[in-house]
Amino acid sequence: MANPAQENARTAAVDTLTRWALQPAPIDRLFDSRAGRLAPADRRLARAIVYGVLRHQEVLDAALTEFSTHPLAKMTPQLRMTLRVGLFQLAFLSRIPASAAVNSTVNTAKRGRHPPWLVGFVNGVLRRAAAEREQLGRFFVDENGRPRCNHPEWLCTRWQAQFGEAAMRSICALNNQEPPLSLRVNTCKIGRADFLALLKKSGIRASPGRYSPVALVVEGYPGPLQTLSGYEAGFFQVQDEGAQLIAPLLSGFSTPVRVLDACAGLGGKTGHLAELLPAGSRIVALEPDRFRFRTLLENLSRLGHATGPGRRVEPLAGRLEGFARAQGRDQGEKFDAILVDAPCSGTGVIRRQPDIRWIRRPEDLPRYASGQIELLRQAVPLLRPGGLLVYATCSLEPEENMQVISRFLAEHSAFTPEPASLRLPETARKLVRAGGAFASRPTDGCDGFFACCLRRAL
Numbered sequence: 001m002a003n004p005a006q007e008n009a010r011t012a013a014v015d016t017l018t019r020w021a022l023q024p025a026p027i028d029r030l031f032d033s034r035a036g037r038l039a040p041a042d043r044r045l046a047r048a049i050v051y052g053v054l055r056h057q058e059v060l061d062a063a064l065t066e067f068s069t070h071p072l073a074k075m076t077p078q079l080r081m082t083l084r085v086g087l088f089q090l091a092f093l094s095r096i097p098a099s100a101a102v103n104s105t106v107n108t109a110k111r112g113r114h115p116p117w118l119v120g121f122v123n124g125v126l127r128r129a130a131a132e133r134e135q136l137g138r139f140f141v142d143e144n145g146r147p148r149c150n151h152p153e154w155l156c157t158r159w160q161a162q163f164g165e166a167a168m169r170s171i172c173a174l175n176n177q178e179p180p181l182s183l184r185v186n187t188c189k190i191g192r193a194d195f196l197a198l199l200k201k202s203g204i205r206a207s208p209g210r211y212s213p214v215a216l217v218v219e220g221y222p223g224p225l226q227t228l229s230g231y232e233a234g235f236f237q238v239q240d241e242g243a244q245l246i247a248p249l250l251s252g253f254s255t256p257v258r259v260l261d262a263c264a265g266l267g268g269k270t271g272h273l274a275e276l277l278p279a280g281s282r283i284v285a286l287e288p289d290r291f292r293f294r295t296l297l298e299n300l301s302r303l304g305h306a307t308g309p310g311r312r313v314e315p316l317a318g319r320l321e322g323f324a325r326a327q328g329r330d331q332g333e334k335f336d337a338i339l340v341d342a343p344c345s346g347t348g349v350i351r352r353q354p355d356i357r358w359i360r361r362p363e364d365l366p367r368y369a370s371g372q373i374e375l376l377r378q379a380v381p382l383l384r385p386g387g388l389l390v391y392a393t394c395s396l397e398p399e400e401n402m403q404v405i406s407r408f409l410a411e412h413s414a415f416t417p418e419p420a421s422l423r424l425p426e427t428a429r430k431l432v433r434a435g436g437a438f439a440s441r442p443t444d445g446c447d448g449f450f451a452c453c454l455r456r457a458l
């Protein structure tokens with residue numbers, strides 16, 4: 001007999017994946033809105049299934065192509081996702097008995113209002129797969145016996161050209177695993193050693209990060225995050241180590257400064273800047289997306305950073321272009337440093353957002369690049385002579401990284417690149433590449449980030 005609570009987890013997984021397939025939106029947002037109210041254990045199972053299906057889609061589809069008499073491409077998204085959810089449990093979740101995986105997925109299909117013959121079809125496909133459960137490992141490899149990449153071919157081809165075959169395969173393999181939970185300790189409230197001791201006291205295993213002096217990597221915490229010691233007290237922010245190396249590029253000032261975080265998002269780097277800049281500094285944080293702006297405010301308040309006009313951080317809901325226009329009109333004070341953490345393809349963070357690989361298309365890259373260069377152009381009049389402009393993305397693609405910098409420098413002769421190693425911690429300097437820009441990759445043990453520092457002439 002299938003456990004009804006676990007059926008809720010499967011139904012939530014199928015619903016989330018179907019909604020994503022019909023109208024792609026960030027998978028974490030879709031998951032939270034559908035599965036947010038499930039009991040913790042069901043939520044964990046639903047999350048493991050949703051993220052696992054996205055990370056192993058190629059394996060699952062290879063198997064389904066063999067077990068199904070009906071072509072996958074002709075199925076509705078809901079049917080395709082139901083079969084993937086069932087098969088994922090059989091192939092990857094060995095702790096779930098085959099009968100539970102099959103029965104509960106079939107019951108999910110019944111709840112999904114499929115006609116009886118289609119429910120019978122799901123049952124038949126999954127029973128055939130269950131009968132061969134011990135041999136499902138054969139689908140993990142391709143026809144040449146190499147592990148399947150589980151990424152679209154265009155992405156594999158471009159990474160192969162850029163990094164070589166072995167590195168491309170390593171990146172894909174890392175993107176197909178659950179990444180570690182990485183925290184940035186809020187040093188305005190607690191030191192890393194003291195927070196580590198606090199976590200140990202609560203029975204949570206963690207260790208210092210490799211690159212960032214304020215990073216902790218937590219092992220095997222089942223979540224939810226809000227129950228982790230020190231969350232309410234604002235002792236930490238969840239942030240990958242690669243992302244923790246961007247705000248330090250705008251640090252090192254000895255007197256108070258005015259900094260613009262032009263694309264603040266959820267405030268990962270805004271909070272870090274607030275921790276790093278000298279007392280009396282001010283940060284203006286811009287974010288146009290309503291959902292992200294709300295989370296930005298929540299994060300800053302939890303971390304204990306004073307917000308509002310004239311306070312340490314001034315969050316503003318809006319776009320850089322509008323802000324730049326208003327500043328130009330009002331002849332506003334210029335900034336000492338500006339961070340443009342631009343919207344990008346996100347190919348460096350696929351291990352945390354596995355859906356990105358299936359949504360992106362090659363033609364998205366030039367579109368992102370035009371937006372990125374436009375943001376840099378809008379930032380220029382806001383920066384004082386001698387000021388620092390830092391451009392960052394979470395993309396691995398040269399079109400969005402060095403090529404944007406080259407185009408920008410060709411148009412702006414007053415700017416010169418400055419080596420990222422000047423302000424990065426010693427431990428992270430190996431991530432500075434030829435030309436002085438910072439570029440981490442999943443093979444470095446963190447997400448893929450790019451950042452280039454540009455100094456404006458006096």
Ligand SMILES: C[S@@+](CC[C@H](N)C(=O)[O-])C[C@H]1O[C@@H](n2cnc3c(N)ncnc32)[C@H](O)[C@@H]1O
Nearest residue numbers: 263264265266267268269289319320341342343
């Ligand atoms: C890569 S994310 C920023 C991540 C953020 N800095 C962090 O550390 O959490 C890019 C952000 O830029 C915002 N954005 C998009 N267009 C913008 C514009 N024209 N002006 C300012 N921000 C923009 C997006 O809503 C998105 O939140």
